Amino acid sequence: MQNTNHKVLVANRGEIAIRIMQACQKLGLGFVCVYTAEDSASGHVRMAKEHGGEKSLYRVSSYQDANELLAVADESGATAIHPGYGFFAEDYRFARRVTQRENKLIFIGPSWRIIRELGDKINTKRLARSLEVPTVPGSDRPVYDELEAEKIARQLFEFQEEQGIRRPMVLVKASAGGGGMGIEEVYDIDLFKSVYRRIRSYSLRQFSDEGVLIEQRIKDFNHLEVQIVSDRTGKNPVHFGTRNCSIQSTGLQKRLEIAPGFDPSSINYTFDAQKVLDDITEYSLAMARKVGYDNVGTWEWIVTRDGRPFLMEVNTRIQVENGVSAMISRVNGKAGVDLIAEQIRVGLGEPLGYSQENITFDGVGIEYRLIAENPEMKFTPWVGRIEDFGWDKHDWLQMHSHVPTDVAYDIPTEFDPNLALAIIWGKDLSEVKVHGKEFLNELRLTGQNQGGESLKSNVNFLRTKTDEILKF
Amino acid sequence: MLDISKLLEEIKASPYEELVITAPHTGVVSFGSIKVGDRVIGATGTWGEIPGTPLATLQRERNDKIIRATQKGVVEKIHTELEGTFVEAGTELVRLRHFLSKDEVLGIILKKALYLFEAPERAKYYFAPDIDSKIKSSGSQSVTVHDGMELFIMSRMKREAPLNYSGPDGVIYAVYFQHNENIDSGAPLIGVCPPDQLSLIEDVVVRVQTEWTEQE
Structure with a gap:
């Protein structure tokens, strides 16, 4: 690494936080870590204590509070933020804020515009189709209306029956979810409504968003x-x-x-x-x-x-x-x-x-x-x-x-x-x-x-x- | 049988608790004009709309967060050595001595009188959607629970599972958990008042209302 005049804020926990710190050491860069009360016994806290030096470890209220991370970044003299995976890793608003605030920092990840473009599933599909790349069939935007959701599900069932699929199935997914959270399979259109409602209420509780995606699931x-x-x-x-x-x-x-x-x-x-x-x-x-x-x-x-x-x-x-x-x-x-x-x-x-x-x-x-x-x-x-x-x-x-x-x-x-x-x-x-x-x-x-x-x-x-x- | 008089005497012997006010998040702390010995109050008004006494200000990302007294009490200690410094989340800022109010005393005694349904595991708890809307519109005492009824959603580590109530039939007299808060295994979630205990519970309420005098 030519320019080692950087300090990286590790905006994550656990295994990935350790990996980021190790990578920083390898590259000759400084780092600063954050942790919450529940995580005080985690190995990433210990590593920051042992190898981080001064101003390298801060207790915060939450890993998901952008203000906490940015306040710690400023206080510790960080020049870049590594989001790891999960938390802020794919949040283009966070990436944009990091790079556009008064005390500008580097977001170690794609540019916010790219995160926004590819984070949006319709956009990704559109881009893929323009390059003749095949994509999965299904609703290409979050659905907020129960009747509309049912209509899409019905269409997907019919489509699969026409395709000769023996046991058609649709996937109901919390739009704001990810990593397998808030996903259920529906094999029977009569059960669709209750699953849809359950996922919607889950999504609202967990992500404050009622949007639900309905997709065809390719089983095998x-x-x-x-x-x-x-x-x-x-x-x-x-x-x-x-x-x-x-x-x-x-x-x-x-x-x-x-x-x-x-x-x-x-x-x-x-x-x-x-x-x-x-x-x-x-x-x-x-x-x-x-x-x-x-x-x-x-x-x-x-x-x-x-x-x-x-x-x-x-x-x-x-x-x-x-x-x-x-x-x-x-x-x-x-x-x-x-x-x-x-x-x-x-x-x-x-x-x-x-x-x-x-x-x-x-x-x-x-x-x-x-x-x-x-x-x-x-x-x-x-x-x-x-x-x-x-x-x-x-x-x-x-x-x-x-x-x-x-x-x-x-x-x-x-x-x-x-x-x-x-x-x-x-x-x-x-x-x-x-x-x-x-x-x-x-x-x-x-x-x-x-x-x-x-x-x-x-x-x-x-x-x-x-x-x-x-x-x- | 519950000895209400004895319980009341016990509480009267030590009618206060110590409250530690910590930084809810990181930031640069400044204490205003607050002094040791000052009397402070928590949020008041019908809906808690009148804010409590300011104790300190925490500045983070150019936003000021005023840290206020959560309860009525007397300032016991102020960590003035932190003035103007950047503090981490959870740092102790102020210590208050709080005198128990009528409602708190009632809560303490009711916890001994009601049937407590406990959290089986450390998790976040929510009422099942239909129960939740009923409680929101008419209050918890409008809900009658019975053994085996699906009452909660237990949420932890990205997973949710329904949780059935088990215990005597009755109305939900007290709710001990808050939205999005982790509850430890064994901590009570709700206090249920079975019909045959109703007279005893009413007796507790009347006794506390008449016998407890709030400290100023």
């Missing part, structure tokens, strides 16, 4: 992603390959991510898998070039069993699963790619410094999201105290966690019960599966809650699913 599909990185010129986006995120919990939350998206070298697909990967990568890059995309972002795709891709949405932020793409990527032949460091570097205005020819891929990566939850009870979060948490070190393993391993840790109920991200590498699919299971078998994770119930986690679920990865 794989969920793929393309990782894009581009610098502030917006002219030379590159991709860091594809990921497969099809293994999800019942609440449609991702649990396992694999890079690359398919493995035609060891699995026989009923379609030309390499062509699908090439197509979605090309489509994603074409869209990124068209909008002048200028930071990291993810293009999310649905691929049907007959090998047709549909663009679902664009996430204008770094994603949880960034590490699994980095694990198999090489820049100029070198391993150790850190997409968060790349994001900060280009975010602060440095040119990317390499092009697509310099990026190569090696092997297969798995990311396990270790979560305290009960997969047998619809993945209900488990809350309590973690008493023992540890793993064996391997050169094919990266662990990212905010959970301390030397003292007991009470999981705060205010946030997700995510404990850690484990990223595993193998030279091919069979080796990464062996490594993955070895890691899960060696993992120590125990705890108890007030009711004396022992810790529930998704480790067994991850172990079982490891056998199925990349199979359609």
Whole structure:
């Protein structure tokens, strides 16, 4: 990094806050962290205390209060804000405010105009269609009227029946939601109204917005992603390959991510898998070039069993699963790619410094999201105290966690019960599966809650699913 | 059986509580003319529309937030060493000694007399939509609960689940949770008055109304 005269405000918590601080250290940049009362035992607070120096840690009332973040930024002398994922990461109003206030700061993410353009699902669809990129059918704006909602749902049911789909289904989604919150499936038009009302009331409570989206759900599909990185010129986006995120919990939350998206070298697909990967990568890059995309972002795709891709949405932020793409990527032949460091570097205005020819891929990566939850009870979060948490070190393993391993840790109920991200590498699919299971078998994770119930986690679920990865 | 006289005597022996006023968010703090020993009041008026006594001002992003007394009381300590500095959320600013009001004493005694339905887990709680609208229009005492009825929505970690009431039938006499506030496991959510306890509860109300004199 040429200009290290920057201090980055880490506007997030947990694992991603730690990753951002580590990236700042790597680049020789200063940082400042925030935390709330519930999070005082989190690893990100400890790291800021130990490595941040003066004015690097502030307690705030909420991670979601922009005034808090900006007041801390000014007080601590920060020059840039990294939103991480969630919270303000895709809020164009926040990005705009950061860059346009009197004491201007850099928003480490795409320009606010791009976040606005691609955050709006109609706009994204329109842009995709103009480039002949296929998109998912459904309502292309939030619906506020019950009669209108029912009409759209009816049309989608009829459309699917005409298509010969045996069990048609529509998806009712809180428009302001995301990450699998406030989504329900409807198989029967007679039940639509009650689901619609439930989602509307949920949306109003959680997001103060009654808007609901109604979409056709393609049932038998794989969920793929393309990782894009581009610098502030917006002219030379590159991709860091594809990921497969099809293994999800019942609440449609991702649990396992694999890079690359398919493995035609060891699995026989009923379609030309390499062509699908090439197509979605090309489509994603074409869209990124068209909008002048200028930071990291993810293009999310649905691929049907007959090998047709549909663009679902664009996430204008770094994603949880960034590490699994980095694990198999090489820049100029070198391993150790850190997409968060790349994001900060280009975010602060440095040119990317390499092009697509310099990026190569090696092997297969798995990311396990270790979560305290009960997969047998619809993945209900488990809350309590973690008493023992540890793993064996391997050169094919990266662990990212905010959970301390030397003292007991009470999981705060205010946030997700995510404990850690484990990223595993193998030279091919069979080796990464062996490594993955070895890691899960060696993992120590125990705890108890007030009711004396022992810790529930998704480790067994991850172990079982490891056998199925990349199979359609 | 509940001994109301004994409870009242206990409260009378120590009729105040200490209130710690903390910074609700970050900002640069300044204390106005407030002094130790000053009498302050909380919000008053039918709807709490008359604001309480100002204790300090917190400036953040060019906005002034006036920190006010939440209850009636006497200023015990002011952290004047913080004057003009940037404070973090949760920093203690002022300490008040608050004398219990009639309603608070009533609340304390009722908590012992009513059937308390407790939060099974630490979460945010909401009334189910139809119950919520009934309470908003006619007050909590208009709702009669019975065992097994779907009464709450429990929300935590992005998930919501319905929660059924279990306990004796009766009307909701007191609500102990607030919108968007996390409630600890075991903390009471509502106080229910079963019909056969009604005379006792009424007795409590009358006794407190007549026997408790508020401190000025």
